[in-house]
Amino acid sequence: MTEPSTGWLVPESPDEGEVMYVDLGSYEGPLDLLLELSRKQKVDLAKLSILALAEQYLEFIETMRERRLELAADYLVMAAWLAYLKSRLMVPGAASDDQPSGEMMAALLQFRLKRLEAMRTAAARLVNLPRLGREVLGRGAPEPIEVARHGLWDASLYDLLKAYALQRERGVPREYQPLARTVWSLQEARDIITRLIGGSADWVPLETYLDRYLTAPEQRRTATASTFASSLELARQGLIDLTQATSFGPLYMRRRVTPRSTE
Amino acid sequence: MSAFETEPDSLDAGELAERRLRILEALLFAAATPLSVAEMAPYLGEDAPVDLLLAELRHRYRSRGVNLVRRGDRWAFRTAEDLGFLLRRDETETRPLSRAALETLAIIAYHQPVTRAEIEDVRGVATGKGTLDLLMDAGWVRMRGRRRTPGRPVTYGTTVGFLDHFGLEALSDLPGIEELRGAGLLSSRLPPGFQMPLPLDSVLAEEEDPLDAGDMGERLGDAEPG
């Protein structure tokens, strides 16, 4: 198993006007980056300061932005969520309701970090077990015995599904289009909203956070449009509530406490 | 890791012999072809009396279901000859389905009730009669009925045996388009109009008639109660 590098990836400053993608290849997403950061705190995950961790993460994102580097949306969504978490931790009860959920959000992040770390450890232990074909060997010269009474032919469900998928894809006319990631699809926006407001029953001023952490102006427009449309759709489905205090004021959203059963 | 990582020096003669016999057992079991003394010796430590050890091992397995046999100057474990009646080395070995057969089966599973012309339409090639026969012989495909269209073509569907073999509770357990995509089996760059049918269970579809007596022929066994 390759350990993630502990050193920071410090990319060289790009030339004037040049946009560069940060190679975050050594991190398996924002949660992994957070876990790596938390290791730098050198404390047990249970004693971790979530506030400090959130600050470190946001600082990292800031550094990247100062270097005019673009980050994948996943990292920015996490940044937005952490910024919100930070605000709840620093000013308890500042939002439009009275739930003490800053701590709850922190506990939840801690749980996810612990669970990810536990799975990392489990994976490492698994891969170090004596494995068939390496430390443990099977019969080298199996003799064909007709053991099973099942018929002549053998195929697995996986074979079947793969055959079907390949077959159907072959029939699809191929028009290759390079993926230009300048548009947030409604599905992407929906994923991002649901991840951001998560299990919180608090009102979240979503766009405020998205605006702050989405760097490119052209992406800001599509992000606003898509998240708005997706939030209307989610509200229509009864999964979230929306509210706006004044015209053109920030749009708050929160999870519906008991979602309507899906029709 | 084990007691055997200690040097053999610390073992008495009996223990050392047992350790070497264990190693021989493992080597011979895992070998794809019979092994020569020269191939085994390096695993046993210096001065191991390989011939004596092999003779001992052969003796121990003499009456077992597996025997140590000599092939020229090489050695191998083989199932006991008197149990040969168990080893039916005939054509009943299972063979993997051909790609054409797999594809046809998959199309029947997802698109049922489906006619032969429709299968060919999806596959883009003619389906040999042999492929459908093979799938019916395997007990995975059956004739379901006849489509109420000119020519009344026979419709095909899957059997309970199909569900059983592929570990499905019902046809509705077949993964849908999103699941196939999620598993990496379908690419995410499919055109928006791309659709996958929901397989209809064994009840006759609206536009389908039951098979009549003349259709059944020797296929009666395949047509489970709808």
Added chain:
Amino acid sequence: MSAFETEPDSLDAGELAERRLRILEALLFAAATPLSVAEMAPYLGEDAPVDLLLAELRHRYRSRGVNLVRRGDRWAFRTAEDLGFLLRRDETETRPLSRAALETLAIIAYHQPVTRAEIEDVRGVATGKGTLDLLMDAGWVRMRGRRRTPGRPVTYGTTVGFLDHFGLEALSDLPGIEELRGAGLLSSRLPPGFQMPLPLDSVLAEEEDPLDAGDMGERLGDAEPG
């Protein structure tokens, strides 16, 4: 050809047991993959106490260089684990698993049955194209059934091939699984009173029981017709 082609009636109980043990040895020795009791039973004659015979055989081979091991509800001979250092073969043809694939495999093994959305929630990233495909192709992961929630997402689990590859008798032998379960880390839910930032559509529905400790054993029940 041999004494054993005579009817077992002529054998006393001890001889019959020995005969059956020999047959089991031959069958298990000859097979490349683990065999189920149902596959072996037809060779042993009616009313053979297969479980008892397997227990006896396992006992006899316990200290040998080749051991009889259980893999889920199947059985196979495998070289003794403590000889691993001697027999060790380097993986030449198989590429080592990527970190993402290994993590995904571990999550499926410890959390099964698990949906793709749940895997992604644990890892905090989308599952790369081909990761699940690769694990299914390796024969370690399979689609198990569907979760009884809106959308009926497909659930993933491990195979006998997985147990065999990693030398596990059962899923309960996964390293550290009891501690992880005790610490609540195999839950897709937070401890009571907390909520998770799951995408809305993968939050457990009210009418579904949370995955709990008792789940690992009999998860097959999951696939009941919903």
